[in-house]
Amino acid sequence: MTSGAFQERLREAWAEIRENLGRAVLQGLGVILGVASVLGGFSISDSMRRQSDQLYVKLGGLDKLNVNPDAVVKDGQATAMATANLGLRGADAASGQDLDPGAVAGVSVRRFARARVRSPFADQDRQVTGIGADFIPMEGYAVVTGRGFSATDLQSGSPVALLGEEASNTFFPAGQPEGRVVTVGGIPVTVVGTFQERVFRFREGQGNIFAWRNRIIALPAAFVQRRLQGDPYLRMDRVTFRVPQMGGLQAFSRELTTLLRANHRLQTDFRLDDVATRFKKRESQGRVYDLIFLLSGVLALLGGGIVNVNIQMASLKERVREVGVKMAIGASGREVFLGFMTEALLLTVLGAALGLAAGVVFSWVITASLGVPLHMQALSFVWAFLLAGVFGFAFALYPAWKASRLSPMEALRYE
């Protein structure tokens, strides 16, 4: 057999499909639905994942390790050792960075306080955030007008402030807050700049889940600790280390635990929160969804395949005479088998192509109704197509084999 024979068979199969369009459409339907649901499932889960990936990027990245103060004793009396501890301090941040200067790309510290904030336009009880040097880039903020804090500001705790978009509008509704003075807890503070507005919506039309970040009133951490709180120990509410190498984060967090325990008189009065671990958990959850979608697609293909075999077997009865005639005029069993297989494969390919188109429409409709931008990967198309091919082939085998085994004599007499 030459390669021309395959072309011939393909042409023949196409003629058969056209001659038996109703049956072909029914057979193709299973493939179309299966492929559409595999592709649709993958695309929807891809789109959702991409959406939340963007959230993480906007949060300032995943390569972060948070250290928070934690109570040593949950119930009952704290030990003398625990009470004597000073909690999480600026010194912890500094020694953490010294632990592995190559691995740590940044340290962000935070100290919160509540204070009365007053401007000529507003007078409110607000949370203020004392920040360190790397806070702004690490938490995804950007200074959009004026300037950031200088090293001197941070070191000496200068009375300077940066305002979030909401805070700026509240305290200076007329705009131009730079250079103006607000009082924080009665202490005059100069506004040196404002942050860019931060917006993130899971779905279009939903609320901005970053709205609270626009309420920030940032001051140097040292200012909050010394001037507002009178805390000579420079205690922190959170220290965040950025460790860019994903693999390095685990080793770093082990070393950091040892170091901090040593600094804290062997009390574990802090808690490490690894953002990447949270991310990985979410990833594996995403993988579960992928599996569920894949499974439902496979089930659809399986159902389609079984329906297909049924149609093939039912139509085989109708086709027995036809096969008998073909055999009588010279088709061998092999020829009949290959004819059936070619027809099934052609139907699978055509059905898969239509299914891919249906899958695109399907995922577009679903994601549009969820308000999530559609994101499709080439790999999803390949997967859906391959699965359809495998199922189309597997489920074509039995009817084709059955047809090829007919005896021409009996097939001709079949009524």
Place this chain on the structure above:
Amino acid sequence: MSHVIQTRAITKVFGANGTAVHALRGIDLQVDRGEFIALIGPSGSGKSTLMAILGCLDRPSQGVYELDGEPVEGLSGADLARIRNTKIGFVFQAYNLLPKASVVRNVELPMLYAGVPRKERRQRALELLEKVGLAEKALKLPGELSGGQKQRVSIARSLANRPAILLADEPTGALDSHTGAEILALFQELNAQGNTVILVTHDLGIAALARRQVELRDGLIAHEHLDGVRP
């Protein structure tokens, strides 16, 4: 004179020992190239079974069958398919055309299995349709044709690969007498052009058209009758 068909002591038994049916009990038949033979006999005489064996649709239980100089017993299913394809042209009572394929595609089909290139196939199919007087019906479906026309299509199909023998099983059984006569005339014409024709019938009037009549009864050749002189 070469024999296009030669059988020796062909038997055919259906079923197992206890309920065995002996359809053929030892057939010795020789057919020369260019002959027109009628196989006659009442139903149950074994003529359909013999026809199936001669057409390589079935195998004899015992005996030797040589078709066009080639021994047939022991051949694989694929080889039998090849023989049916190239050496035998079937014409059935029920026409057995593919109902959803066009007339010309029906005629092309045996050539497709023989591996004849597409253009050549189409051209020869059209020639054959011309020969049976149906060139203008080439693109119609069999269902759109009358019974006589369908039978003409199936005759065109049987000639596709220039077979050694034409096997016609009650080709006029489903036709009215006028149309039947036309079909038989076509067979006579084909025979006159050199085709070997074997006609299976139970109608003695039709059988009379053949030069040689072979009568089967109870699985044996009961009687042979020769009209005129053998060519």
